[in-house]
Amino acid sequence: MSEATLAAPEPRPTATVAPETMSWDSRARRVVTIYLPLACFVVILLFPFYWMAVTAFKPNAELYDYKTYNPFWIASPTLDHIYKLLFETAYPRWLLTTMTVAICATFLSLLSSTLAAYAIQRLRFRGSQYVGLAIYLAYLVPPSIQFIPLATMVVQLGLFDSPLALILVYPTFLVPFCTWLLIGYFKSIPYELEECALIDGATRLQILTQITLPLAVPGLISAGIFSFTLSWNEFIYALAFIQSSENKTVPVAILTELVSGDVYQWGALMAGSLLGSLPVAIFYSFFVDYYVSSLTGAVKE
Amino acid sequence: MSVTAATDWSRVRPQPSALARLFDWKPFLVFICMLPAAALLLVFLTYPLGLGIWLAFTDTTIGRSGRWVGLENFEWLMGDPIFWSAVFYSVFYTAVATVGKFGLGLWLALLLNNHLPFKSLLRAIILLPWIVPTVLSAIAFWWIYDPQFSIISYILVDRLGILDHNIDFLGSTWPARWSLIAANIWRGIPFVAISLLAGLQTISPSLYEAALLDGSTPWQRFRFITFPLLLPILAIVMTFSIIFTFSDFQLVYAITRGGPVNSTHLLATLAFQRGIPGGQLGEGAAIAVSMIPFLVFATLFSYFALARRKWQQGEGND
DSSP states (O other): OHHHHHHTTSOHIIIIIHHHHHHHHOHHHHIIIIIHHHHHHHHHHHHHHHHHHHHHTSOHHHHTOTTTSOTTSOSSOOOHHHHHHHHHSSHHHHHHHHHHHHHHHHHHHHHHHHHHHHIIIIIOOTTHHHHHHHHHHHHTSOGGGTHHHHHHHHHHTTOTTOHHHHHHHTHHHHHHHHHHHHHHHHHTSOHHHHHHHHHTTOOHHHHIIIIIHHHTHHHHHHHHHHHHHHHHHOOHHHHHHOOSGGGOOHHHHHHHHSOOSSSOOHHHHHHHHHHHHHHHHHHHHHTHHHHHHHHHHHHHO | OHHHHHHHHHHHSOOOOHHHHHHHSHHHHHHHHHHHHHHHHIIIIIHHHHHHHHHTTBOOBTTBOOOBOTTHHHHHHHTOHHHHHHHHHHHHHHHHHHHHHHHHHHHHHHHHTSOOTTHHHHHHHHHHHHHSOHHHHHHHHHHHTOTTTOHHHHIIIIISOOOSSOOOTTTSHHHHHHHHHHHHHHHHHHHHHHHHHHHHHTSOHHHHHHHHHTTOOHHHHIIIIIHHHHHHHHHHHHHHHHHHHHTOOHHHHHHTTTOSTTTTOOHHHHHHHHHTTSOOHHHHHHHHHTTHHHHHHHHHHHHHHHHHHHHHHTOOOO
16 A cells, blocks of 8 residues: 555656556466466366267276276277167157258248348338337247247147147247348348349349349358257257157257166267267358357347 | 331330239238248247237146136146246346356457457357257266266365265255256357457457556456447347246256256246146146246346447437
C-alpha cells in the first residue's frame, strides 16, 4: 500500500505502459496464462474419446484389471469388441437405417427451408418479418415437450415403428434452423444481381434457380451438414417412436440393445459408441470450416 | 417488310405460357415457396404443441383415448414429491450447468482469441464433443463414472493417493447430480466457446489499443470493452443454452435414467418415464407442459436483456 503511494508520483508512461507491453509479450507469462489452461481444456474435452477408443480395443482381461495393466494403455490390442459388434449384432442394419433417415430428413428440410428462406428474404411479402420471427420461435420449442403428442399422432397415422415417422418429424427442428441460417446467407447475396436479371426479363423462378441458388451453395452445404449431424444425433423421438430392434437408429440401439442385464459389456458398448461417433466425426472433418463459419454466422444473425 | 420485321422481333420474346405467368405472380409464388415448410411445421410442430396441452387435461393412456379431466393431472402432480424433486433438479441443473458452461466457455473463447499456432485445427478439435451424438458420449461418461472401474477413482486413489476408497459417482443422490452436471458442462463448453469466439472477433482491436494507451488494466479492458460488446451474442447463446439444458433428456436418460431412487429426474425424463414406458400419456403430457412457463420465462428474460442492449447502443430493433 505504501509502496504504491510512493510509486505514484513517478513518471507514468515509462512506469506503466512499457512494463506492461513487455510482460504482455513475455514468453513465460504466455505459457502460464494461455498455453497451460488451453492444454487442460483440450485434454479434458478429448479425454472421453480417448477413453472410449482405448476401451474399445482392450481385451476383457485388461479391462477389469487395473493392478497389473496400466489402464491408460493397451498391452495387447484386440478387435474382438468391434468384431462382435459388426457380426453378432444388427449394427450394420442400424447404421443403414440411421443413414437413410438422416439423408431423407436432410433433403426434405433443405428443400422446404430453401424455398421458405427465399420467400421470406427475397420476395418480401407483407408480414414476412413475422413469419421469420415465428420460424425463429419454432426453433426454441424443445423436442422434449413434443414427443408425447407426436407419439400419439404417429400411432394414429399408422407410422409407429417406421423410419418414415422419423423422416417426417425431424424437419420440425431442422427446418427452423436451416431457414434461419439460409435467410442470413441470402441476405449476404447482393440484391442488385436479381434486379439485373429481372430487368433482363427473367422470371422469378429462373432467378431462384439460376442466380440465387448457385450463389448460395456454401450456405446450402452448411445447412445440409448441420441437418445431417442433428438428425444423426437425434435421440428422444427415435426412442419414443421405434420399437423393433432392426428399425432403431444407432444412438438408440446402442443404449437399448447393447445394455443387457446387470453386467455391462463395456468393451462392446465403447466399440459401439466409437463406431457410432465415427461417421459424424469423419463427415465433420471434411466440412469443419463450414461448421465453424455457419455456427458463428447463425449466432451473429 | 416492316410487318415481318415486327413479327420477327416479337418471336424473339414469345409471350410466356400461363403456367410460367402464374409462377411469376408474386402472391402465388410466395404461397408455393412457403407451402412445404409451413405444412411441415404446422402439422408436426404447432398441432402437437396444442395437442400436448390438450392431452395434459385428459386421462389418456396408451391404447385408450382419454376424456377431459380438467386440472386433475396437475393436482395429482402438485402432491407428488418425485415431480417436485424433478422441478428442483431441473432448475438446479440448468442454473449450475449454465454458469459452468458460460464461465469456462468464455475463458476458452478468450484463450482461443489469442494468436496461436494451429488455430483452425484447435477449433476443430474443440468442437468435437458438440458434434458427436450426445448419447454416445454420455455412455463414455457412464463408463468413466463406473463405481468399480472409474478412471477418475483410479487416478485419485491409486495414482495420487488422495482418497482411500473409490468414489461412488452414480450410486447416491448428490454425487449423481453433480456427475450429470459435469457431463453436461463438458458437452456445452464447445458450443459456447466457439459462438463467443465469433463475437470476440468482431470487436475492433483499435478499442483495446486505445484502452492500453489510456493505461487500463486487463480486467478493465475485459469489463468495459469485451463484456459490453459481447453481451448481445451472449444473450442469444444463453437463451439457447438455457432452453436446451432445461429440456435436456439424452444425457440423464443415458447415464442414470433418473436414478438413484428418482433423484436425478429432469422434467423431460420424468415425462418420458410416466408417458411412454408407463403408458400414462396424460400425466406425461402434464409434466411436459409444466416446462413451458420456465421456457417462456427464459426466452423473455434474454430477449429483454438483448433489447435493452440494442436500445442503449441506439440501434434499430430489427
